[in-house]
Amino acid sequence: MAEKEKKIFDTSLFARLLQYIKPYRSVFVISLFCVVGLALFGALRPYILKEAIDVKIANKAYDGFMVYMGIMLGLLILEVVSQLLFIYYASWLGQSVVKDIRVKLFRHMLKFKMTYFDKSSVGVLITRAVTDMERIADIFGEGLFMIFSDILKMLVVAGFMAFINLKLSLIVFVTMPIVLVATKIFQKYMKIAFEDVRTEVSNLNSFVQERVTGMKILQLFTREDTEYKRFKAINERHKKGWLKTVWYNSIFFPIAEFLASLTMAMVILVGGFDAISALPETSLGDLISFTMFIPMLFRPLNQIANKFNTLQMGMVAADRVFKVLDTTSNIDDSGTIEATHFNGTISFNDVRFAYVKDEEVLKGISFEVNAGETVAIVGATGAGKSTIINLLNRFYDINSGTIKIDDTDIKAMTLTSLRSQIAVVLQDVFLFADTILNNITLNNESITEEDVVNAAKAIGIHDFIASLPKGYHYNVKERGVMLSSGQRQLISFLRAYVTNPSILILDEATSSVDSYSEQLIQDATDKITEGRTSIVIAHRLATIQQADKIIVMDAGEIVEIGTHKSLLEKEQGYYKNLYEVQFLKAEAV
Known part of the structure; x- marks a missing residue:
């Protein structure tokens, strides 16, 4: 004792x-x-x-x-x-x-x-x-x-x-x-x-x-x-x-x-x-x-x-x-730069990271995302795709290397301003036991109900929300159990869009929705990614064929970078193999 x-x-x-x-x-x-x-x-x-x-x-x-x-x-x-x-x-x-x-x-x-x-x-x-x-x-x-x-x-x-x-x-x-x-x-x-x-x-x-x-x-x-x-x-x-x-x-x-x-x-x-x-x-x-x-x-x-x-x-x-x-587990928030808007240029330079010591998840990856580009990240489960998103938002700090946005190290920015310019739509949507409106605004007083309605109309999901009892004031109960997985995904999509982010991240955003909801999200994606830097993480390769650039990952390393067309032209290419396997399965079904 x-x-x-x-x-x-x-x-x-x-x-x-x-x-x-x-x-x-x-x-x-x-x-x-x-x-x-x-x-x-x-x-x-x-x-x-x-x-x-x-x-x-x-x-x-x-x-x-x-x-x-x-x-x-x-x-x-x-x-x-x-x-x-x-x-x-x-x-x-x-x-x-x-x-x-x-x-x-x-x-x-x-x-x-x-x-x-x-x-x-x-x-x-x-x-x-x-x-x-x-x-x-x-x-x-x-x-x-x-x-x-x-x-x-x-x-x-x-x-x-x-x-x-x-x-x-x-x-x-x-x-x-x-x-x-x-x-x-x-x-x-x-x-x-x-x-x-x-x-x-x-x-x-x-x-x-x-x-x-x-x-x-x-x-x-x-x-x-x-x-x-x-x-x-x-x-x-x-x-x-x-x-x-x-x-x-x-x-x-x-x-x-x-x-x-x-x-x-x-x-x-x-x-x-x-x-x-x-x-x-x-x-x-x-x-x-x-x-x-x-x-x-x-x-x-x-x-x-x-x-x-x-x-x-x-x-x-x-x-x-x-x-x-007394637990010291805080992210270092000593940055002084207040980021009010990003052009959207993102660079990872020799980034290494491990959740558990000596078990690296990212093994010195480097890549560039130009302003306004839609970049897709693909790879098998555990390849490190979602980790990239966690590090970009500074949910975790990297072990070595640098991550920059608009040529500024993200550690030099205040956490609040950094995250306020990045919107993320996750695969596993979390909704609070509250109204749809509050789940979208998260009680941000600067976002009015009119803003939410206009944003919903802009991306084509206003009719779906209006059809619910009490519309935007419908209480979805704990974890959003009153909505289907596709409906919850649409709400999270609107939650991201209404903040007018400089950078948009879709992390497996369409992997668990029905075809109707997927089409709504795809239409909305086309709308909100226009002129905005976007990163799309997806297992379903059919959803990212129009991306400006595709980054292919395997076991924490980048194995290929290119467009959908250029990657398919590579003989014995990793991406080509993934693509063919998925479509063969689809045809079998």
């Missing part, structure tokens, strides 16, 4: 968390005042009751007795008000801090390289951004201030007890070290248990998220029973993690309750004999007040252990969240 995990309480982590309180200092101070009020007003009530018994009731002096009762009522009201304000402000502070951390976390994740998401579970990231954040909020609402309140109340109560009757106080104080040792042991094991619980929660979220997303695959391949059994196994581990915490609680709290009851019995026994002796040192008021003080002393101790559980869970969650925040 790492040194950091051996610590029962990580003070450096806690100090880092407290930094987020700075904008809310006033609320923090109010909460602290409320905590002090809770401790003071609560401890004063038994003392006032003792005085009322010894001064008035024992002497049968009824005059002024109601004053004591009035004071007790006033203290009770003040205690209730303090508790009300404390609960509200502590919870408000917790939620405000969590809001700030969550926003910072999401903003941080938005800038991660694609490599990070390639290696990270979506379910785990969701756990960090949602569930773990609520545990951090509990640190302030139920953990930190409550622990401080309980400790302060114990100190105040112990002080009153020693002031009232030292002999009875010593009986109480003898049992306190036993409870404190038990609490420390309990906290140590609970921290380990909660770390296990948080790990299993992340695993559970990740498993459910992936299976719900891939439900169609599970049902198509009849894997329901298998995945059900796997889910039961994960859920069993999750249950065991929680039962471990229940087991520790079931040991600690009965022991603490037994010690409190034993202490109460000893105080009553010793105090009672002393009260009825010839020279009593203990008054009836002392005994009555101690029967109130003892629960006030032991109950906070039990609560400290319980609240420390909450604090531990929050600290474990905070540690996991800060690990994501």
